[in-house]
Amino acid sequence: MVSNKLVILGGGESGVGAAILGQSKGYDVFLSDGGKIQEKYRQELVDRNISFEDEQHTQSLILDAALVVKSPGIPDTSPLVVALAERNIPIVSEIEFASRYTDAKLVAITGSNGKTTTTLLTYHLFKQAGYNVGLAGNIGESFAWQVAEKNFDYYILEISSFQLDNIDSFRPDVAVLLNITPDHLDRYGYSFQNYTDSKFNIVRNQKAEDHFIYFEDSEVIAKELADRIIPSQKLAVSLTHAVAHGMRLNGDELISNYKNSTFTQNYPALPIKGPHNAVNAMAAILAAQVAGIENSKIAEALLTFENAPHRLEKVAEIAGVTYINDSKATNVDSVFYALGSFSEPIVLIAGGVDKGNDYSQIEELVKAKVKGLVILSTKHEKLKDYFEEIVPRIHISQDVNDAVRQAQQWAVSGDIVLLSPACASFDLFRNYEDRGNKFKEAVGNLIQ
Structure with missing residues (x-):
């Protein structure tokens, strides 16, 4: 008999969400957390009759899994993950698992800095335009939980490198890469190239009909693009020069050139400030344009955005x-x-x-x-x-x-x-x- 046992490692928002989605898809679900599970998540598991343990990992209950969904916080070098890999048990992230069960269009945003602001602004542009859109990933409610219980046409996803490390078929319709600067190198063998490769996983499965929005002024990104074949349609963002397809900052004006339609926005009028936020705003605007949101609705929504706390x-x-x-x-x-x-x-x-x-x-x-x-x-x-x-x-x-x-x-x-x-x-x-x-x-x- 083929096992349909799904093991979830980690009992936080993403783990419990994956467990709920797994149960809804007929898996035999077991969740294991080495720490103590918060009461609100424990109660969800109890109410849904999902088997779980916390403050331990019982290997005999884990190593017989057909599939494992791993919390982003658990490194691939942990002994338990190594033991699973030695048995060739597939290990995926919640992002990968949830994406297998939705037909919604996905806008996935990553970068060393600016992910949250860009994700929230993109979500705001879609929401204000009347789109049926969910917010998930490294922010808000679990992607898997929403896929299990809601029915959105679009998801705006903030994606960390840790989540991208364990993807297989995850394929965003729109991928956004804001920047790559040294961060979390302790998780990547102190190799900046390993970290860079992880970030570029966001376009790994894209096809010709998909879109890739990126910050062209980044030397790291420019170098990688010269060495990689990426089939998706590229839209560049620049603070310094005109781009053939994409968006630039020219003085105080954000100017987009997408499908021969020009969109101009006075940047100082926006509620977010600084050159990094100009990059974030341009990426969000382009993602909205790709989704077919009218320029007038984009311009209107930009002025009402409120950023998350603790960011300028x-x-x-x-x-x-x-x-x-x-x-x-x-x-x-x-x-x-x-x-x-x-x-x-x-x-x-x-x-x-x-x-x-x-x-x-x-x-x-x-x-x-x-x-x-x-x-x-x-x-x-x-x-x-x-x-x-x-x-x-x-x-x-x-x-x-x-x-x-x-x-x-x-x-x-x-x-x-x-x-x-x-x-x-x-x-x-x-x-x-x-x-x-x-x-x-x-x-x-x-x-x-």
Whole structure:
């Protein structure tokens, strides 16, 4: 008898969603999580009579699987995954599994930075145009869960490299690649090429009728395109030059050239700022145009977009000083774009858990724009040593309220106080959201 046992590794949003979809498709489902499953997910499994375990992985219940759906957080090098691979048991991501059971058109968005903003903006453009569209992937509700219980015509998917590592037939109708900069290299044998290959999996199964939207100014992407055969229709995005098919920034204008139809949008009028967000906006606009959304509806929807928190989020203006929460900037590349988003003098709050950062990328911008650096971290030496000859004033703190008060003392009307850490948050905070929320609270305390 052929086994139809589906094993899910990981009992979070994506894992439980995959279990629900698997059950609906007739699989014998077993879910296993090495940690403790949250109560809301545990209750879903109990209510649906899906077998599961947590705080352990019982190999005898896992290694007889016909198919395994693995959480993106579990590396391929973990002993359990290695044992499954040795038995030639197929291992896929939730993204791959869900895509097998939907006829909806898929817009998949990846990149080292900007994925969430671009995904949310693309979803907003589709939703405002009246499309029957779902939001999933690395954001929102589980893709598999939605495929099991909803009936969308389109899905806008934020896709991480970890999710792309375990695809087989996943084929987006529109693939978006925003940028590739060093990140998560510990998962890729400290090989940037391995990480790059993972990102390019997003176009691996595309065909001639599909579309590939990419940032043409990226040297990494340009080099890969020269060495790869990609059959899909290519739409380039550029901040510096005209493109034959795609979209460019020309002065203050975003100008698209798609199917001989020109669309122009004044960029400063949009609610998102900075050159990186111009790239994000152009990618979203092109994805909407490919889906047939009218230019007038795109233009209207762009003006009503609200970005996710912690991404160049304006918190307050106090005595003429603007406070910006960019806690999501957990790598140097993100800080580069953040600094480039402002012409005003900046008091920068940075620091946290350094992931092997190379600060030379932002040295010139810091020298030109940053009047003071507040290092918010338990380990300040690397940042201090790098910037003490570059920045006029440095203050070291392990308390966000103290950090914000010091920034306020240095700032004058017309300045920006910018939290853009370049580092992970785990030395002083639970995560980047916690760091951003504590920063917003500290800024609020200045008003009282």
